[in-house]
Amino acid sequence: MSRLGCLSNPRILLFSPVPVQPGGFRPALCTEGGRVIEACDEIKALKAVKSQGIDLAILQVPLDESIDTDLSNVLRSVSPPAYLPVIIIVSDPAEALRCQLFDSGADDVISEQTSVAEIRVRIRAMLRIKELYDQLSTSRAAFERALQRERKLMARMRRDNEQLRALCTTDSLTHVQNVRSFAEIFDHEFKIAKRYGNTLSFLMLDIEHFKMVNDTHGHPSGDYVLKELAVILTQTVRESDVVARSGGEEFSILLPNGGDRQARKFAERIRKHVCNRKFIVHGQIIHITVSIGIATFPANAEIGDPSMLKYCADQALLVAKETGRDRVVAFSDLPQPTRVRLRQQYLAAWQPGSEDRQGIADEKLKLEIQT
Numbered sequence: 001m002s003r004l005g006c007l008s009n010p011r012i013l014l015f016s017p018v019p020v021q022p023g024g025f026r027p028a029l030c031t032e033g034g035r036v037i038e039a040c041d042e043i044k045a046l047k048a049v050k051s052q053g054i055d056l057a058i059l060q061v062p063l064d065e066s067i068d069t070d071l072s073n074v075l076r077s078v079s080p081p082a083y084l085p086v087i088i089i090v091s092d093p094a095e096a097l098r099c100q101l102f103d104s105g106a107d108d109v110i111s112e113q114t115s116v117a118e119i120r121v122r123i124r125a126m127l128r129i130k131e132l133y134d135q136l137s138t139s140r141a142a143f144e145r146a147l148q149r150e151r152k153l154m155a156r157m158r159r160d161n162e163q164l165r166a167l168c169t170t171d172s173l174t175h176v177q178n179v180r181s182f183a184e185i186f187d188h189e190f191k192i193a194k195r196y197g198n199t200l201s202f203l204m205l206d207i208e209h210f211k212m213v214n215d216t217h218g219h220p221s222g223d224y225v226l227k228e229l230a231v232i233l234t235q236t237v238r239e240s241d242v243v244a245r246s247g248g249e250e251f252s253i254l255l256p257n258g259g260d261r262q263a264r265k266f267a268e269r270i271r272k273h274v275c276n277r278k279f280i281v282h283g284q285i286i287h288i289t290v291s292i293g294i295a296t297f298p299a300n301a302e303i304g305d306p307s308m309l310k311y312c313a314d315q316a317l318l319v320a321k322e323t324g325r326d327r328v329v330a331f332s333d334l335p336q337p338t339r340v341r342l343r344q345q346y347l348a349a350w351q352p353g354s355e356d357r358q359g360i361a362d363e364k365l366k367l368e369i370q371t
Helices: 042-052 071-078 095-103 116-169 179-196 210-217 219-236 260-276 306-322 336-349 363-370
Strands: 011-015 035-039 056-060 086-090 108-111 200-207 242-245 250-256 279-281 284-286 290-297 328-330
Touching: 011 042, 035 042, 042 071, 056 071, 056 116, 071 086, 086 095, 086 116, 095 108, 108 116, 116 179, 179 200, 179 242, 179 250, 179 290, 179 306, 200 219, 200 260, 200 306, 210 219, 210 284, 219 242, 219 250, 219 260, 219 279, 219 284, 250 260, 260 290, 260 328, 290 306, 306 328, 306 336
Parallel strands: 011 035, 011 056, 056 086, 086 108, 290 328
Antiparallel strands: 200 250, 200 290, 242 250, 279 284
């Protein structure tokens, strides 16, 4: 350890615009282990601090110049290390002058008449502070680097989580919601609609004779048609609506706050768009049509739970397919006796002991539907 402090071979800048007289405080600097770099003007002092890694600056200026000097802050502004301690040596450090020098940036103010032993002690004290500050700066830099690495890792984890979430919630072929994700959204939206009296429409869509497309043009062409149809659906509905692939060639669309009239409008727009669209694969034109079934809560009074809403849309879709295909049928279009019969069939299928009990676990909800 150097006698000047804990730093190894400290570099001390001695700035004095006048020649330093022999004796005085000069012997305090000539201590083994330290290197004194002298500068007689501010340009040389700035150059030394900027390029030679100064650990401590000692400024000796005439009394008439020391009052207005801002050299301490100027030297710190060009110093590569984070902290540069500055000692100012004056001939007559009266209290008012010392306060003014401290305010201007000095870390210590020493009289030229101070003993060599005391000057050495003060220099060592400044160097210890310098070393502690450097250690703090090094630790802070290491912490910042570690924090930066953690931020990059967190950003990568967020991207990975988003990709995993997309894989878990979207259909791999069409990139719309998959069955599991759609079921969760459907259940949530139905609860909101029921609690606040909002409307909720369910559209079930099926491609006509899709097997012929695969058999005639091949499965890759069929996949292309499915992907393009998913694009048509997502571009046709609102941003708040939910599109899902619920089967091989079957899609489901959920319209929160969408009434019967709005659902019909969307469904008819989709049907016409698909009917007029020419899907071209390898120069061959593929023409498809779709049938769409609609059910709306609470407009269809027969509906009491999410599964029943889906069931009614499915029954409307079956009617659309049985009555000529390429058409839109709403559950409310069915005769009232038919709707009543379908409701009774649904409730009977979900009675305790039935084989089709999956989907309704809340016994209270089943009793509520039956009433």
